[in-house]
Amino acid sequence: MRYTAAVLSGRLVRLLARIRKPGGGSAIPGLVVNTIAPGYLGHALKSFPDGLVMISGSAGKSTITKMVVAVLAAHGVEVFTNPSTANIAQGLTSALLERSDLRGRVHQRMAVLELDEGHGAALVERVQPDILLLTNVMVDQIDRFHDSQMVADMLHTMAEATGGTVILNADDAFLMEIAGAPDVLAAIRYFGVSDEVLAANPRGLGYTAMTDVRLPAEDGTLLVSVAAREAEVVHAGEVCRVTLPARGVHYAVDAAAAIETAATILGESFDLALAAKTIGSLPPVFGRGEVVEIGGETVEFILVQNPASYQLNLDSMEANTEQVLLAVGSDVRDPSYLWPVDTSGLGTVNMVTGSKAWDAALQLVYDGVAVDRVEPDLAAGLDAFLALPKPAVGHKTIIFTADAMRRTRVHLGLSVNKETV
Amino acid sequence: MSDGTERDAFVIATLFPSILNTNGDAANARVLAQRARWAGVANVSLIEVEHAKQMPRDVDFVVVGACSEPDVVRAHERLAAVQPALEAAGTAGVPVLAVGTGWYLLSQRFLTPGRSSEAGLGLFSGSASKRSQRISDDLVVDTAYGQLVGYENHSTDYRLGQGEKPLGTVAYGSGNGDGAEGALTGSLVGTHLHGPILARNPSFADHLLSRALERTGRTLPTSARAQEADRFAANARSAVTTALGL
Numbered sequence: 001m002r003y004t005a006a007v008l009s010g011r012l013v014r015l016l017a018r019i020r021k022p023g024g025g026s027a028i029p030g031l032v033v034n035t036i037a038p039g040y041l042g043h044a045l046k047s048f049p050d051g052l053v054m055i056s057g058s059a060g061k062s063t064i065t066k067m068v069v070a071v072l073a074a075h076g077v078e079v080f081t082n083p084s085t086a087n088i089a090q091g092l093t094s095a096l097l098e099r100s101d102l103r104g105r106v107h108q109r110m111a112v113l114e115l116d117e118g119h120g121a122a123l124v125e126r127v128q129p130d131i132l133l134l135t136n137v138m139v140d141q142i143d144r145f146h147d148s149q150m151v152a153d154m155l156h157t158m159a160e161a162t163g164g165t166v167i168l169n170a171d172d173a174f175l176m177e178i179a180g181a182p183d184v185l186a187a188i189r190y191f192g193v194s195d196e197v198l199a200a201n202p203r204g205l206g207y208t209a210m211t212d213v214r215l216p217a218e219d220g221t222l223l224v225s226v227a228a229r230e231a232e233v234v235h236a237g238e239v240c241r242v243t244l245p246a247r248g249v250h251y252a253v254d255a256a257a258a259i260e261t262a263a264t265i266l267g268e269s270f271d272l273a274l275a276a277k278t279i280g281s282l283p284p285v286f287g288r289g290e291v292v293e294i295g296g297e298t299v300e301f302i303l304v305q306n307p308a309s310y311q312l313n314l315d316s317m318e319a320n321t322e323q324v325l326l327a328v329g330s331d332v333r334d335p336s337y338l339w340p341v342d343t344s345g346l347g348t349v350n351m352v353t354g355s356k357a358w359d360a361a362l363q364l365v366y367d368g369v370a371v372d373r374v375e376p377d378l379a380a381g382l383d384a385f386l387a388l389p390k391p392a393v394g395h396k397t398i399i400f401t402a403d404a405m406r407r408t409r410v411h412l413g414l415s416v417n418k419e420t421v
Numbered sequence: 422m423s424d425g426t427e428r429d430a431f432v433i434a435t436l437f438p439s440i441l442n443t444n445g446d447a448a449n450a451r452v453l454a455q456r457a458r459w460a461g462v463a464n465v466s467l468i469e470v471e472h473a474k475q476m477p478r479d480v481d482f483v484v485v486g487a488c489s490e491p492d493v494v495r496a497h498e499r500l501a502a503v504q505p506a507l508e509a510a511g512t513a514g515v516p517v518l519a520v521g522t523g524w525y526l527l528s529q530r531f532l533t534p535g536r537s538s539e540a541g542l543g544l545f546s547g548s549a550s551k552r553s554q555r556i557s558d559d560l561v562v563d564t565a566y567g568q569l570v571g572y573e574n575h576s577t578d579y580r581l582g583q584g585e586k587p588l589g590t591v592a593y594g595s596g597n598g599d600g601a602e603g604a605l606t607g608s609l610v611g612t613h614l615h616g617p618i619l620a621r622n623p624s625f626a627d628h629l630l631s632r633a634l635e636r637t638g639r640t641l642p643t644s645a646r647a648q649e650a651d652r653f654a655a656n657a658r659s660a661v662t663t664a665l666g667l
């Protein structure tokens with residue numbers, strides 16, 4: 001009964017928040033409960049009889065979490081999970097409140113949580129994971145508060161607290177330091193890419209530091225080939241093909257990580273073919289290689305979230321992309337964001353739009369990219385680009401930042417989901 | 422050259438870009454190289470110096486970007502290893518553009534990640550000092566090369582030293598913390614304007630490029646190819662100044 005009052009308060013606040021802003025879930029109920037009952041979160045997370053899985057690291061955690069949860073469901077295992085917008089303590093508590101009874105208990109037998117590095121490191125002081133997956137260490141070049149070693153230290157803290165198995169990205173040099181650390185007592189499993197996959201990505205995979213040697217196939221799940229949305233992985237001596245939710249080597253690495261994690265959770269009952277089929281039937285990720293029909297024409301959306309993802313997305317674009325719109329919105333206040341990226345591969349950009357269009361166009365011309373037109377008004381820019389005749393090969397491609405994506409979807413009358421707003 | 426021989430390459434060096442490039446400041450070297458090529462300057466060469474031994478003996482322009490705070494000590498060691506070359510460049514009148522922490526490290530005193538003050542390389546006579554709050558915002562500076570529009574992100578003030586002049590006066594933002602922004606000493610320029618300031622402010626870029634070329638008896642030809650970029654830059658600047666009501 002300890003948490004009944006806190007749970008009720010949280011629900012009341014949630015109700016009030018919804019009345020003020022319909023449809024808006026919010027972190028505020030979680031904030032209230034965490035303030036009046038600081039023990040609630042740890043208590044609720046300890047109540048999963050079949051264990052607690054945490055997924056953390058710089059990039060890929062929400063994609064992997066969705067994949068793992070879907071693969072578990074396909075195996076008949078329903079789990080509690082948090083939406084990616086709720087990967088910090090307040091949001092997590094709010095998500096638990098949505099699903100808990102009045103004593104603060106959630107009824108699924110297992111939880112699979114996506115956690116931000118900093119909050120994950122703080123959370124493991126209260127509740128320890130049975131299985132931990134660490135994706136990678138990537139640092140926004142412009143985020144000077146988070147250097148690589150700091151992120152690696154936070155992930156190391158999570159690994160130390162893990163009781164069962166830690167699953168690591170074998171290609172990430174910062175994470176591989178965790179594998180050899182004496183204070184990490186969990187069993188270690190790996191996922192990684194083959195020499196061939198790495199050779200096809202000469203700029204690397206976006207990690208701060210790469211290891212020198214690739215993962216032997218028998219030590220985990222190995223990604224052996226990627227071509228557009230098709231990937232091939234080897235797991236426990238078995239080879240299987242996986243269709244990815246979006247094009248790009250990082251989604252293929254995410255799939256390998258999800259397969260290794262689901263296999264670790266499910267043990268004997270894990271079915272690789274079923275896992276691959278499940279991942280292949282996931283809906284495309286919003287704005288990440290998402291293909292949309294607009295006015296009878298196919299248009300591909302590519303979301304860039306930071307300089308590293310901008311570079312990775314450009315590097316994985318189809319070579320024959322002949323019509324490109326780049327939309328940079330007010331979320332990029334500091335144009336420095338654009339400059340660590342090598343955009344020369346774009347060749348020609350037909351339209352640069354959004355409130356930071358002039359800065360974006362400026363960066364492109366210094367990389368030798370031909371810019372056909374700059375139109376800072378996003379709606380006008382989109383309309384003019386979509387009115388261009390269909391490309392002879394391939395399809396139109398729209399690259400946007402998060403703010404520009406939201407406005408683009410609204411302008412085109414496409415669904416806008418909660419996570420992208 | 423001092424010995425009167427012709428040297429045909431125009432060499433731009435960017436120092437330790439793997440760490441001194443927090444805000445894409447190393448892109449300024451790319452911008453200079455591109456503007457020089459567009460203007461038809463022959464044999465433009467851009468050297469990314471990651472080890473002291475890669476520092477070219479004959480250099481026409483040096484770019485020193487900013488590093489993240491935890492990297493300050495490492496960056497200090499690297500820069501100390503090329504100090505003689507930097508001093509020689511300064512003596513020879515080679516333009517050196519140093520940004521943010523890269524600038525502080527070349528001054529009398531810089532701040533460690535623990536916010537204690539330590540002796541820098543002393544190429545600038547001023548000193549970096551603590552400021553109470555981090556500032557991350559647009560920075561607009563009125564200078565002899567026009568109004569420069571950029572961005573600042575730091576928690577440091579700068580006090581000018583003996584013989585140093587500011588780059589300009591702050592029209593919007595914080596700059597050095599006393600209404601002035603940046604430091605000029607000889608051919609050295611220090612500034613808080615981070616990221617692609619030379620792309621956004623081509624008048625300043627061309628002033629520095631001309632200076633670098635004149636040193637070896639060359640001039641900067643006008644460039645039609647730079648015009649498109651400079652039109653984009655003018656629009657990018659006015660988007661900022663209009664929003665700021667300047």
Ligand SMILES: [Zn+2]
Binds near residue numbers: 146
């Ligand atoms: Zn972070």
